[in-house]
Amino acid sequence: MSKVHVVTxxxxxxxxxxxxxxxxxLEVLRDELGMTxxxxxxxxxxxxxxxxxxxxxxxxxxxxLGVEAEDADIxxxxxxxxxxQLHPVQRKFxxxxxxxxxxxxxxxxxxxxxxxDRNPNPDETTIRYWLAGNLCRCTGYDKIIRAVQDAATELAxxx
Amino acid sequence: MxxxxxxxxxGTRPVRPDGVDKVTGRANFGADMTLPNMIHGKVLRSPxxxxxxKSIDASRALRLPGVYAVISGAxxxxxxxxxxxxxxxxxxxxxxxNIMARDKALYHGHAVAAVAAKTAFLAESALELIDVDYEVLxxxxxxxxxxxxxxxxxxxxxxxxxxxxxxxxxxxAITKFERGDPEAGFAAADVVVEGAYRVPTAHQGYIxxxxxxxxxxxxxxxxxxxxxxxxxxxxxxxxxxxxKSVGEIKVVPSExxxxxxxxxxxxxxxxxxxxxxxxxxxxKMVMSREEVFRATGPTSASHxxxxxxxxxxxxxxxxxxxxxxxxxxxxxxPVGPGCMSVFAPYDLDNFRIEGFDVLVNKPKAAAYRAPGAxxxxxxxxxxxxxxxxxxxxxxxxxxxxxxxDEGTHAPYGPTFPAIGIKKCLEAAKVHPNYxxxxxxxxxxxxxxxxxxxxxxxxxxxxxxxxxxxxTVMEGSPDIGGSRASMCLMAAETLGVPxxxxxxxxxxxxxxxxxxxxxxxxxxxxxxxxxVQACEDIIAECKQRAAMxxxxxxxxVDWTDGEAVPKPGVNIDVAPLxxxxxxxxxxxxxxxxxGRASLNAQGAGASFSVNFADVTVDRETGKVDVLNxxxxxxxxxxxxxxxxxxxxxxxxxxxxxWALNEEYIYDDNGxxxxxxxxxxxxxxxxxxxxxxxxxxxVPNPSHPxxxxxxxxxxxxxxxxxxxNAVSDALGFRISDLPLSPPSVLAAIDGHDEA
Numbered sequence: 001m002s003k004v005h006v007v008t009x010x011x012x013x014x015x016x017x018x019x020x021x022x023x024x025x026l027e028v029l030r031d032e033l034g035m036t037x038x039x040x041x042x043x044x045x046x047x048x049x050x051x052x053x054x055x056x057x058x059x060x061x062x063x064x065l066g067v068e069a070e071d072a073d074i075x076x077x078x079x080x081x082x083x084x085q086l087h088p089v090q091r092k093f094x095x096x097x098x099x100x101x102x103x104x105x106x107x108x109x110x111x112x113x114x115x116x117d118r119n120p121n122p123d124e125t126t127i128r129y130w131l132a133g134n135l136c137r138c139t140g141y142d143k144i145i146r147a148v149q150d151a152a153t154e155l156a157x158x159x
Numbered sequence: 160m161x162x163x164x165x166x167x168x169x170g171t172r173p174v175r176p177d178g179v180d181k182v183t184g185r186a187n188f189g190a191d192m193t194l195p196n197m198i199h200g201k202v203l204r205s206p207x208x209x210x211x212x213k214s215i216d217a218s219r220a221l222r223l224p225g226v227y228a229v230i231s232g233a234x235x236x237x238x239x240x241x242x243x244x245x246x247x248x249x250x251x252x253x254x255x256x257n258i259m260a261r262d263k264a265l266y267h268g269h270a271v272a273a274v275a276a277k278t279a280f281l282a283e284s285a286l287e288l289i290d291v292d293y294e295v296l297x298x299x300x301x302x303x304x305x306x307x308x309x310x311x312x313x314x315x316x317x318x319x320x321x322x323x324x325x326x327x328x329x330x331x332a333i334t335k336f337e338r339g340d341p342e343a344g345f346a347a348a349d350v351v352v353e354g355a356y357r358v359p360t361a362h363q364g365y366i367x368x369x370x371x372x373x374x375x376x377x378x379x380x381x382x383x384x385x386x387x388x389x390x391x392x393x394x395x396x397x398x399x400x401x402x403k404s405v406g407e408i409k410v411v412p413s414e415x416x417x418x419x420x421x422x423x424x425x426x427x428x429x430x431x432x433x434x435x436x437x438x439x440x441x442x443k444m445v446m447s448r449e450e451v452f453r454a455t456g457p458t459s460a461s462h463x464x465x466x467x468x469x470x471x472x473x474x475x476x477x478x479x480x481x482x483x484x485x486x487x488x489x490x491x492x493p494v495g496p497g498c499m500s501v502f503a504p505y506d507l508d509n510f511r512i513e514g515f516d517v518l519v520n521k522p523k524a525a526a527y528r529a530p531g532a533x534x535x536x537x538x539x540x541x542x543x544x545x546x547x548x549x550x551x552x553x554x555x556x557x558x559x560x561x562x563x564d565e566g567t568h569a570p571y572g573p574t575f576p577a578i579g580i581k582k583c584l585e586a587a588k589v590h591p592n593y594x595x596x597x598x599x600x601x602x603x604x605x606x607x608x609x610x611x612x613x614x615x616x617x618x619x620x621x622x623x624x625x626x627x628x629x630t631v632m633e634g635s636p637d638i639g640g641s642r643a644s645m646c647l648m649a650a651e652t653l654g655v656p657x658x659x660x661x662x663x664x665x666x667x668x669x670x671x672x673x674x675x676x677x678x679x680x681x682x683x684x685x686x687x688x689x690v691q692a693c694e695d696i697i698a699e700c701k702q703r704a705a706m707x708x709x710x711x712x713x714x715v716d717w718t719d720g721e722a723v724p725k726p727g728v729n730i731d732v733a734p735l736x737x738x739x740x741x742x743x744x745x746x747x748x749x750x751x752x753g754r755a756s757l758n759a760q761g762a763g764a765s766f767s768v769n770f771a772d773v774t775v776d777r778e779t780g781k782v783d784v785l786n787x788x789x790x791x792x793x794x795x796x797x798x799x800x801x802x803x804x805x806x807x808x809x810x811x812x813x814x815x816w817a818l819n820e821e822y823i824y825d826d827n828g829x830x831x832x833x834x835x836x837x838x839x840x841x842x843x844x845x846x847x848x849x850x851x852x853x854x855x856v857p858n859p860s861h862p863x864x865x866x867x868x869x870x871x872x873x874x875x876x877x878x879x880x881x882n883a884v885s886d887a888l889g890f891r892i893s894d895l896p897l898s899p900p901s902v903l904a905a906i907d908g909h910d911e912a
Binding site for chain 2: 030034039040041042046076077078094100125143
């Protein structure tokens with residue numbers, strides 16, 4: 001099967017790549033573009049470790065084909081920090097010890113930013129249901145939820 | 160001897176040194192490795208739970224363009240010998256046969272061949288072109304069947320205890336502990352309670368699948384990059400399986416995306432090395448989630464029977480336990496530690512414990528957080544709960560009346576030094592979540608947890624840079640913030656700020672030997688090595704200061720990160736800071752480094768008490784956890800946020816096992832839920848906040864009083880859930896999981912009865 005030429009935008013930068021028709025966006029990001037911050041935990045859309053933003057929507061990049069990225073705007077974990085400044089969500093995950101092993105963390109941070117972009121003041125239940133597609137096996141979620149709540153508070157003060 | 164005292168660094172909650180890399184996606188995990196010219200390996204796995212492998216024909220696969228090599232059991236040396244180190248134990252021979260089947264496939268998912276090809280996709284396509292001729296055999300899938308006369312044999316050569324004389328058996332080993340006269344104890348009891356409890360096969364469920372990349376050079380020296388809890392053990396296990404010396408293998412640990420015991424053993428590394436040897440290229444292998452479920456470390460399903468007798472006042476007079484654990488396809492269920500844990504929270508005069516290590520056609524059990532203890536203590540703590548009901552006693556008071564304490568002769572042998580079970584129980588008794596009455600229609604459950612903790616071997620080096628900043632080099636993969644703990648202990652010992660210390664995990668050729676990050680040993684044992692290496696630095700710095708001041712080293716003190724003349728030494732000099740001494744090192748003898756290596760003793764047992772309130776939906780069988788309180792003795796909490804994190808994470812893992820997780824097999828031994836959709840681990844919306852209270856009874860064997868904290872948290876939640884659900888329903892469900900279908904069936908059965 002011949003490869004498909006795809007032109008896309010990743011974290012605000014135009015990127016070109018050749019991808020196999022069956023390659024997932026996750027595989028393309030990791031294997032073709034070398035952006036390994038996005039993780040694979042299951043490849044079946046159940047764990048959320050591969051969460052990215054595709055045209056403003058939170059998606060599992062393992063369930064999205066690389067060819068679907070044509071002309072799209074993609075935001076990955078590598079694009080969350082603003083220059084040399086961590087995003088408040090990243091900082092709050094660190095301050096609250098909201099990660100242990102760290103493999104799920106990129107997905108949680110992308111998903112959390114997506115939540116706070118659309119709902120700046122979510123209650124605990126909303127946060128828990130929004131993040132129910134992201135599995136964490138280490139933390140028991142407690143410190144993650146608190147980090148998200150604190151990030152929301154800080155972002156509200158900034159706004 | 161450690162006593163609670165004021166610390167400057169220890170007990171604070173700074174950001175971990177590896178944190179920024181982990182929130183930005185920069186941290187490299189097992190699957191993130193890429194090398195020039197790299198190709199990809201995939202494993203062909205048995206579709207049968209039990210089958211004789213009559214032949215393997217790879218010729219069709221090898222004809223596929225881009226396929227470089229195919230290997231099977233015949234490519235590995237036979238007769239590998241020796242024991243493997245680490246938490247799980249077992250023999251190199253069994254490990255080798257688990258990694259690649261030889262004459263028989265012993266579980267659905269057992270590796271039978273592996274392919275190296277240009278891409279992972281091509282390698283997977285090639286698997287379909289390998290022709291394996293199987294003679295399908297009847298599988299045996301649970302301990303009761305496996306222990307019965309006439310059961311199919313997983314291994315026709317297996318004899319109980321390894322003996323030669325008896326008939327072959329699926330019972331690989333029997334463990335016994337006994338003290339006093341249990342029969343007399345039961346005769347003296349006013350109340351006797353007994354029950355049988357089953358716990359299902361569960362997976363550690365780390366989010367990162369196993370992954371490795373290996374390359375072999377022309378001199379036969381291998382380099383392996385992998386995600387592991389212990390790269391030195393990967394080195395020795397890989398060497399053992401391949402018949403190489405450890406000196407021929409270098410293992411570089413990546414960041415590790417969870418392990419919980421399941422990454423103390425190996426699956427892919429020898430295959431990748433062998434494929435690299437055959438192809439002359441680096442080979443990368445990454446498991447799919449399905450492979451992780453089918454072929455890697457679940458923990459043992461178990462059948463436990465516990466009987467406890469007591470006087471009216473609650474004094475336990477006797478207890479017995481009969482514990483049968485699934486080993487999977489090779490000996491090595493964690494039934495030994497299950498036996499040693501079952502009565503550990505209690506001070507008993509009369510008891511008998513029997514444990515059975517039972518082969519079944521399931522993946523070889525791997526260590527899972529406090530291996531063996533959740534199963535046996537689920538049985539014991541459920542029984543204690545029943546006893547409390549029968550006696551009409553508060554379950555905490557019943558435990559306080561019988562709990563172990565300093566000086567108690569532990570059921571598994573040693574006499575306890577200072578331990579925290581009593582303090583945990585007392586803290587629970589007055590905790591606001593406990594003194595608040597449970598709401599109408601809810602159930603409350605309480606249980607105790609325990610883990611031994613281990614010491615084992617660790618090394619550390621501490622180096623001073625010329626500006627006085629400190630580098631800690633050690634060999635314990637950081638699975639949950641241990642670099643931060645190392646930095647805190649180093650900062651405390653040296654008397655310097657946390658932020659000038661950086662801890663690194665070195666590869667097998669960059670740092671001294673360390674056993675696995677397991678057994679809750681890292682903060683204790685590797686931490687001890689770091690503290691001793693820092694003391695080495697201090698001794699050297701005092702020497703250098705003495706040289707600078709032209710006095711004797713024993714006339715120098717180390718105070719708040721500075722060398723100062725001892726009181727009474729008649730010399731007028733300014734103190735020398737670490738930076739002063741480091742900056743002048745070239746003129747006082749050269750670079751300054753400290754080192755320590757040890758085999759740590761006195762790990763210090765860790766006890767916990769957990770309780771929770773639940774509701775049970777009688778229409779659907781769904782259990783909701785309303786609140787959960789975890790109280791645990793940490794000795795001294797070096798970084799309290801990560802101690803709380805262990806307690807919270809363990810609680811939720813234990814609740815997942817109790818409430819939903821299980822391997823579901825069909826009659827042929829095919830696992831039917833090998834994915835996160837159907838093997839459902841807890842998600843954020845399933846759980847409440849997990850309240851924690853850290854108790855600190857310092858471990859006398861550690862300079863800062865550290866006890867391991869990582870494993871104990873998973874132990875109590877199983878019985879907490881059982882006891883709470885039983886309290887809500889008014890009758891007991893003995894078996895786990897308390898998933899909606901089984902709870903609903905139990906409610907229906909009870910209503911009909």
